Amino acid sequence: MLDVYFVQQLVIGLSVGMTYALVAIGFTLVYRVLTAVNFAHGEIYTLGAFAALIAILSLKPPLWAVVLCVIAAGAVSGFALERIAFRPFRRFTDEASLKSRAVREATLLSSLAIGIVIREVIDRFYHGQYQTIPEAYMLDKPLRLGGVVLSSGEATIIAASVVLLIALQYLLFKTRTGIAIRAVANNLIGAQLSGININRIIVATFVVGSILGAIAGMLVALAYGSVYSYMGLNAVIKAFVAMVMGGLTNIPGAVAAGLLLGVTESIAGEVVTSAWTDMVAYVFLLVTLVFFPKGIFAWKL
Amino acid sequence: MSARPFAPRVAVPLLLLAFVFVVVPGVLALTGSGYYIRLAQLTLITVILTTSLNLLVGTAGLLSIAMVAFYGIGAYTSAILATRYGSPFLVNILASGAVAAAIGFLLALPIMRLVSIFFAVATLGIAASFHTIVLNWSDLTRGAMGIPRIPPLSAFGYDLSGPFASYYVIAVVCAVAVGIVHRLTHSYYGNAVRAVREDEDCARAMGIGALRLKVEVFTVSAFFLGAAGSLLAHTALYISPDMFQLIESILVLTAIVVGGLGSVPGAVAGAFILVLVPEAVRGLGDLRALAFGCVLFLSILLLPRGLFGEVSALRLIRRQLGLGRDGGRGLGWR
Numbered sequence: 001m002l003d004v005y006f007v008q009q010l011v012i013g014l015s016v017g018m019t020y021a022l023v024a025i026g027f028t029l030v031y032r033v034l035t036a037v038n039f040a041h042g043e044i045y046t047l048g049a050f051a052a053l054i055a056i057l058s059l060k061p062p063l064w065a066v067v068l069c070v071i072a073a074g075a076v077s078g079f080a081l082e083r084i085a086f087r088p089f090r091r092f093t094d095e096a097s098l099k100s101r102a103v104r105e106a107t108l109l110s111s112l113a114i115g116i117v118i119r120e121v122i123d124r125f126y127h128g129q130y131q132t133i134p135e136a137y138m139l140d141k142p143l144r145l146g147g148v149v150l151s152s153g154e155a156t157i158i159a160a161s162v163v164l165l166i167a168l169q170y171l172l173f174k175t176r177t178g179i180a181i182r183a184v185a186n187n188l189i190g191a192q193l194s195g196i197n198i199n200r201i202i203v204a205t206f207v208v209g210s211i212l213g214a215i216a217g218m219l220v221a222l223a224y225g226s227v228y229s230y231m232g233l234n235a236v237i238k239a240f241v242a243m244v245m246g247g248l249t250n251i252p253g254a255v256a257a258g259l260l261l262g263v264t265e266s267i268a269g270e271v272v273t274s275a276w277t278d279m280v281a282y283v284f285l286l287v288t289l290v291f292f293p294k295g296i297f298a299w300k301l
Numbered sequence: 302m303s304a305r306p307f308a309p310r311v312a313v314p315l316l317l318l319a320f321v322f323v324v325v326p327g328v329l330a331l332t333g334s335g336y337y338i339r340l341a342q343l344t345l346i347t348v349i350l351t352t353s354l355n356l357l358v359g360t361a362g363l364l365s366i367a368m369v370a371f372y373g374i375g376a377y378t379s380a381i382l383a384t385r386y387g388s389p390f391l392v393n394i395l396a397s398g399a400v401a402a403a404i405g406f407l408l409a410l411p412i413m414r415l416v417s418i419f420f421a422v423a424t425l426g427i428a429a430s431f432h433t434i435v436l437n438w439s440d441l442t443r444g445a446m447g448i449p450r451i452p453p454l455s456a457f458g459y460d461l462s463g464p465f466a467s468y469y470v471i472a473v474v475c476a477v478a479v480g481i482v483h484r485l486t487h488s489y490y491g492n493a494v495r496a497v498r499e500d501e502d503c504a505r506a507m508g509i510g511a512l513r514l515k516v517e518v519f520t521v522s523a524f525f526l527g528a529a530g531s532l533l534a535h536t537a538l539y540i541s542p543d544m545f546q547l548i549e550s551i552l553v554l555t556a557i558v559v560g561g562l563g564s565v566p567g568a569v570a571g572a573f574i575l576v577l578v579p580e581a582v583r584g585l586g587d588l589r590a591l592a593f594g595c596v597l598f599l600s601i602l603l604l605p606r607g608l609f610g611e612v613s614a615l616r617l618i619r620r621q622l623g624l625g626r627d628g629g630r631g632l633g634w635r
Contacts, residue, residue: 036418037418037421037422085598088602089601089602104418105364106601106605108364108418108421109554109558109597109601110597110598110601110602112551112597113555113594113595113597113598113601114594114598115594116548116551116590116591116593116594116597117591117594117595117598120588120590120591120594121591124588124591233547237425237426237429240422240425241426244419244422273437275433275436275437276433276437278429278430278433279430279433279434281426282426282427282429282430282433285422285423285426286411286423286426289411289412289415289419289423290411290412293414293415293419
């Protein structure tokens with residue numbers, strides 16, 4: 001029953017799902033802290049991929065230096081995004097106005113606007129063309145595990161994501177910053193009263209989420225070799241679906257939902273033509289929203 | 302006292318209609334350029350889009366990104382009916398509106414219980430899945446090739462394909478749509494919709510059927526978006542999935558945010574800005590989306606109420622248009 005081909009699709013699905021999960025975590029973190037959706041998150045993913053491309057083309061550094069560049073790019077863009085699209089709308093510091101509908105909708109539209117600007121600037125800069133990662137940096141060597149053949153890129157995505165997820169859990173549960181992030185997410189005013197600088201923590205949340213998003217972009221770029229200005233849009237929709245399925249504030253839930261989505265798409269690709277696999281996410285979204293409005297992983301994972 | 306508020310109530314709409322039906326075509330006839338007439342047609346189609354989306358996003362406060370899906374459903378319904386079954390324009394436009402409204406109604410039922418951001422995400426999904434479906438359901442929509450040779454406008458056996466005749470057809474539909482949205486917004490019905498937007502629980506406690514009201518508004522806006530799509534199909538004569546991408550929703554959303562959420566004059570002004578400003582600064586060319594991203598951001602930051610804020614628009618319409626019940630103070634609705 002469990003034939004090799006099926007297992008192979010499963011593993012490919014897992015690697016795709018992992019990239020959705022990494023992007024979804026950025027959403028979830030921001031949503032937990034600010035109750036706001038960051039529509040520009042997909043562009044952080046795109047920026048991560050382009051940062052890797054620019055670093056590779058200009059300096060030809062070793063791979064670890066590319067990773068450092070991408071992390072730096074993610075951190076800077078997360079910081080800048082918070083400053084430009086979110087902070088100007090937090091004019092008052094009481095909880096009611098911080099999480100008010102007006103602020104949420106204003107930041108929704110402002111991050112959407114910033115996302116368009118980033119995407120269009122990249123698009124103009126590269127004249128809307130696909131860019132390719134040089135062969136030497138591509139992770140496309142076939143790996144053979146038993147009967148299963150997968151590319152080194154897919155294996156790297158899975159391995160790197162697992163490492164990042166463990167690092168994230170360590171950050172959130174063992175470090176002062178992480179505990180402060182959880183405190184702010186839980187009770188903003190309470191956190192403020194116990195001496196936490198909430199503005200600093202909100203920035204930290206954006207930086208952490210953006211680093212994960214940028215690394216996801218880089219991994220996809222290195223594994224599949226092409227980089228383009230609209231790559232974030234697809235990732236952002238899938239990550240959204242994963243976030244909603246996970247229950248909006250639940251990081252393990254978002255990861256599980258991302259993996260489920262990736263695997264389902266990969267297997268659905270065998271049944272229908274690949275163009276229709278995008279519909280899997282929308283069907284999942286609709287089913288989740290209608291039947292499980294609190295997310296399919298609403299219980300504590 | 303009774304004659305005074307009556308005059309502007311009739312005079313202002315008449316002036317607006319005269320502007321659209323006499324002044325604009327007159328000026329266009331003098332310039333004699335087909336390009337400007339097409340631009341005027343597009344502006345009026347966009348006015349239908351902005352006013353009907355504004356009813357949903359502004360007045361009802363339901364941030365919908367699915368506009369392009371209903372616009373596209375309307376365009377494809379008309380195109381398919383006209384090219385496959387040869388049905389006349391008048392049937393097509395009503396069918397487009399009806400199909401869009403029916404799909405809107407069916408989609409509204411499940412997604413209407415979602416709150417703000419969930420709702421926006423769900424409509425994002427609708428818009429994105431519409432594009433996927435249209436692109437891949439080749440048997441029905443011819444996929445990426447699009448549908449060419451859509452017959453131009455005609456009615457009751459008259460050929461209305463000329464630029465001015467088409468302009469008048471669009472103007473009539475636009476006037477009807479804006480008139481209906483205007484009366485829905487500026488009435489006690491509009492008050493109820495605004496009440497649901499401000500505080501749904503409170504509105505329900507006051508006896509307003511919030512869910513029903515939201516579904517109604519969604520359906521009505523889908524109807525007009527569908528009708529606008531039909532006009533597009535019958536004047537552009539060719540439609541393809543590329544014309545109905547997510548960015549179109551966001552451009553129209555930008556227009557109503559800049560014009561002023563919840564304000565009908567603002568929505569109309571937003572449509573003019575959306576179509577005419579990029580034409581005025583031609584050098585911008587393909588930087589249109591970039592420019593609109595910047596404008597959207599700056600508008601939210603610096604002008605959160607838009608060019609014509611909702612409150613000032615309502616006051617204007619109550620007092621100057623004489624639609625307020627209590628003439629002097631301009632309260633209530635007539």
